[in-house]
Amino acid sequence: MSGPLLKVENLTKYYPLGAGILKKRIPVVRAVEDVSFYVEAAETLCIVGESGCGKSTVARLLMRLIEPTSGRVLIDGTDIAGLKKHELRAWRRRMQMVFQDPYSSLNPRLTAGQIITEPVENFERLSRKQRHALAADLLQKVGLAPEIMQRLPTELSGGQRQRLSIARALSLNPSLIILDEAVSALDVSVQAQILNLLMDLQQQMGIAFIFISHDLGVVEHIGRRVAVMYLGRIVELAPCEALFAKPVHPYTEALIAAAPVPDPTRARLDVPVEGEVPSPINPPSGCAFHPRCPLAVERCRMEMPPLVLMADGRVVACHVRAPATYISGQPVEAGDQSLGPMTLS
Numbered sequence: 001m002s003g004p005l006l007k008v009e010n011l012t013k014y015y016p017l018g019a020g021i022l023k024k025r026i027p028v029v030r031a032v033e034d035v036s037f038y039v040e041a042a043e044t045l046c047i048v049g050e051s052g053c054g055k056s057t058v059a060r061l062l063m064r065l066i067e068p069t070s071g072r073v074l075i076d077g078t079d080i081a082g083l084k085k086h087e088l089r090a091w092r093r094r095m096q097m098v099f100q101d102p103y104s105s106l107n108p109r110l111t112a113g114q115i116i117t118e119p120v121e122n123f124e125r126l127s128r129k130q131r132h133a134l135a136a137d138l139l140q141k142v143g144l145a146p147e148i149m150q151r152l153p154t155e156l157s158g159g160q161r162q163r164l165s166i167a168r169a170l171s172l173n174p175s176l177i178i179l180d181e182a183v184s185a186l187d188v189s190v191q192a193q194i195l196n197l198l199m200d201l202q203q204q205m206g207i208a209f210i211f212i213s214h215d216l217g218v219v220e221h222i223g224r225r226v227a228v229m230y231l232g233r234i235v236e237l238a239p240c241e242a243l244f245a246k247p248v249h250p251y252t253e254a255l256i257a258a259a260p261v262p263d264p265t266r267a268r269l270d271v272p273v274e275g276e277v278p279s280p281i282n283p284p285s286g287c288a289f290h291p292r293c294p295l296a297v298e299r300c301r302m303e304m305p306p307l308v309l310m311a312d313g314r315v316v317a318c319h320v321r322a323p324a325t326y327i328s329g330q331p332v333e334a335g336d337q338s339l340g341p342m343t344l345s
């Protein structure tokens, strides 16, 4: 297969708020703006940022649970917006999602066995024996004992329920699983177990993950690349190691400073993220981070910084830390063909 598994181009989602009064412009929530990235087969791309920065909206757009205002989502080079009903159904088999709260995503009246075989039974009829064998196999894959099969979600611990959600997502043998805050509600030790499980599953089954979290600390060990979002936009996208060793965007730097450091010998950066996240209904002019940025200069209030491809392969949107190169008055942006393909490994 050539090209990435998933490619997202200039994805934008505005939510209109109300009907507007007479001819006045309808206010919109700018949930996601001009987001582009790709995911290779069997890799993990993490998306991080504070609550409300648009992470779940990106996930819902990728799953086509909502329609974009503009931009495209391509899977194996095919734009999902143009898929016919049966093609969409086939494509849905390949992309699955795991949510933060298994209580709301798992049917409380079904047993664990029924929950994990249900997606397959939406596509094909299974005999009792086949259903049992499939459930046993999936439970084993996610490290749950076979006795769990007869239990209801309420009879399981938080970690067990999240394993069950992962088993359900695995049942259709997907190429990509989107995990939206999938470990955020769990204790640190259970989080670590689930992260290890995901990494094992990726190695064994070659699944790609989009791992979404508001907690940068959680993504350090699971991601190959990390996209940092702020107020609907990607502000830095870098290989994981490079991002943690040397964050370039001041917001990334501040997030790393705020994240708990598991290794006490590692230096902490002293840049707190001060102030509230501004409203996505009326975002600040220029760089949306400028009211909170310790490095802000006059230009930051006036002009939106473009995403610039740095020498080490990361992309960063910051006038001070990643000044753009201008050709014929236009900034040379990340992914510009004149710079060749982005290599971020």
Ligand SMILES: Nc1ncnc2c1ncn2[C@@H]1O[C@H](COP(=O)(O)OP(=O)(O)O)[C@@H](O)[C@H]1O
Pocket (backbone or CB within 6 Å): 015, 029, 030, 031, 049, 050, 051, 052, 053, 054, 055, 056, 057, 058, 280
């Ligand atoms: N259906 C909706 N209608 C209006 N605004 C929404 C809707 N869904 C999300 N939003 C807003 O879009 C922004 C991004 O939300 P979301 O994608 O859930 O962020 P995150 O997952 O990063 O916390 C937030 O300001 C949120 O309030």
Ligand code: SF4
Pocket (backbone or CB within 6 Å): 249, 250, 251, 287, 288, 289, 290, 291, 293, 294, 295, 296, 297, 300, 305, 317, 318, 319, 320, 321
């Ligand atoms: S563009 Fe300016 S305000 Fe934005 S992150 Fe860079 S220095 Fe800070």
Ligand SMILES: [Mg+2]
Pocket (backbone or CB within 6 Å): 055, 056, 057, 180, 181
């Ligand atoms: Mg969310």
